[in-house]
Amino acid sequence: MRAILFGMLLAFAAAAFAADGNPLRIEQPWAAETPPAAHTGAAYLSIVNGGEADRLLGAKAEGVGHVELHTTTMDGGVMRMRKVEVLEVPGGTTTVLEPGGIHIMLIDLKQPLHAGQSVPLTLEFEKAGALQVQVPIRKREAMQPSTAPPAHEHSHGDGQKMKME
Amino acid sequence: MTRRGKLLGMALVGGLALALGWVLGERLFRHLGSPPDIAGIYLPDAQALPPFQLVHQSGRPFTNNDLLGHWTFLYFGYSYCPDVCPLALTDLNRLQRRLATAGADGDTAYLFVSVDPQRDTPERLREYVTYFNPKFQGATGSDEALNPLIKALHAFYQRVDNPDAPERYTMDHTSTISLIDPQGRLRAIFTPPQDPERMATDFLAIHAAAP
Numbered sequence A: 001m002r003a004i005l006f007g008m009l010l011a012f013a014a015a016a017f018a019a020d021g022n023p024l025r026i027e028q029p030w031a032a033e034t035p036p037a038a039h040t041g042a043a044y045l046s047i048v049n050g051g052e053a054d055r056l057l058g059a060k061a062e063g064v065g066h067v068e069l070h071t072t073t074m075d076g077g078v079m080r081m082r083k084v085e086v087l088e089v090p091g092g093t094t095t096v097l098e099p100g101g102i103h104i105m106l107i108d109l110k111q112p113l114h115a116g117q118s119v120p121l122t123l124e125f126e127k128a129g130a131l132q133v134q135v136p137i138r139k140r141e142a143m144q145p146s147t148a149p150p151a152h153e154h155s156h157g158d159g160q161k162m163k164m165e
Numbered sequence B: 001m002t003r004r005g006k007l008l009g010m011a012l013v014g015g016l017a018l019a020l021g022w023v024l025g026e027r028l029f030r031h032l033g034s035p036p037d038i039a040g041i042y043l044p045d046a047q048a049l050p051p052f053q054l055v056h057q058s059g060r061p062f063t064n065n066d067l068l069g070h071w072t073f074l075y076f077g078y079s080y081c082p083d084v085c086p087l088a089l090t091d092l093n094r095l096q097r098r099l100a101t102a103g104a105d106g107d108t109a110y111l112f113v114s115v116d117p118q119r120d121t122p123e124r125l126r127e128y129v130t131y132f133n134p135k136f137q138g139a140t141g142s143d144e145a146l147n148p149l150i151k152a153l154h155a156f157y158q159r160v161d162n163p164d165a166p167e168r169y170t171m172d173h174t175s176t177i178s179l180i181d182p183q184g185r186l187r188a189i190f191t192p193p194q195d196p197e198r199m200a201t202d203f204l205a206i207h208a209a210a211p
C-alpha cells in the first residue's frame, strides 16, 4: 500500500494511454550496479496504470538466471525480504518499486551489472501481456537520495523504538 | 570524648559527606548531564562485548582485539541481499566520506559482518565490501561464532528457506548499525532508516562526549 501513489493523473492519463492502446507505462526503470562478487541484483521502476486493474505475474531478464518480485519489510529493526507471487497494479494509479520497498530481484547474474550498460527486462502482466523495458544500470550512489529513502517512513513506528533486552 | 576527638569526628563525617556528594554528583552529572541525543540508542555506560572470534576477509581470525584503538561502525548482513544491504553500505560509504571531510575519520573502521557464512567466503566478502568503500572490512563466522556478538549487539538473524530452490534461501537480519568504542565496547545503536548525515552528527557528539 505504501508503494502506491494515488495518481493525480487519473483524469487525463486514460486519454493519453488510449493513443497506443496499452494502458500500462513503465517509468524510471533502473537497476543498481553490483559489486564484482554479487550473485544478485535489483531493478526498480514505476508502473503507471491509466486503465483497469491489472496484475504483474512475473518477469524475465537476459543474462539473469531467475527473476522474482520481492518486498522488503522492516519490523523492530529486523529486515525481512519476501517473495511476492503476484503484484496488484490497481487502475488509475502508479505502483512504485523502489529501494527498501518492492524490488525486482535478479538472481544468478551471469555477470556483474555495470553502470552505463542496461538489462533487457520483460514484465508479464495478466491483462496487458508482455511488456519489454530496457533497464539502464546506474550506481546506487547516484540514484539513492542522500537522506533515508521515503519508502521507509511509514513502516517505522516500532523500528525506532527497538527494545534492548 | 575530647574536644579534639569531636572535631576529628566532625571532620571525618564532613569529609565523607563531601566525598559521597562528589561521587553521586559526578555520576548524576554523567547520566543526566548531556547524553548525546542520537537517532538511535546511546549507552551512557558502554557495554563490554563477550569474547568472540570471527574470520576476517583476509582469512585471519578477527577478535575483540581487532576492535581496540578505534571506533567501529558494525552492520550485520549478507552479500546475496540485493536491496537493503547495498542500501546500508551505500549509506555507510556516505558516512565515511562525510566524516573524512570533517577530518574525523582518522580513528574509524567499518565492519560488515555476514550472517551467511555458507555463501560468503572471506574472499567473496572482501570483494563485496571493498566495492562500496576500500576502507570497509568484512568478517563472518559459524552460528556459534556469530552468536556472542549477535546477542551482545541486541541483533537477530534467521535463515528463510526457499521451497522452490534450496540454494536460493534468504536471511532475515537486524538492520541496525552498532557503534563500538575504542575500548571494544558497545556505545550506541543506530536504528533504521539511517541517515548518513545524521549519523555523522551523532558520531561527532558521541566522540566529543567520550572520556
Ligand SMILES: [Cu+2]
Binding pocket: A070, A071, A081, A103, A105, B082, B083
Ligand atoms: Cu530480493
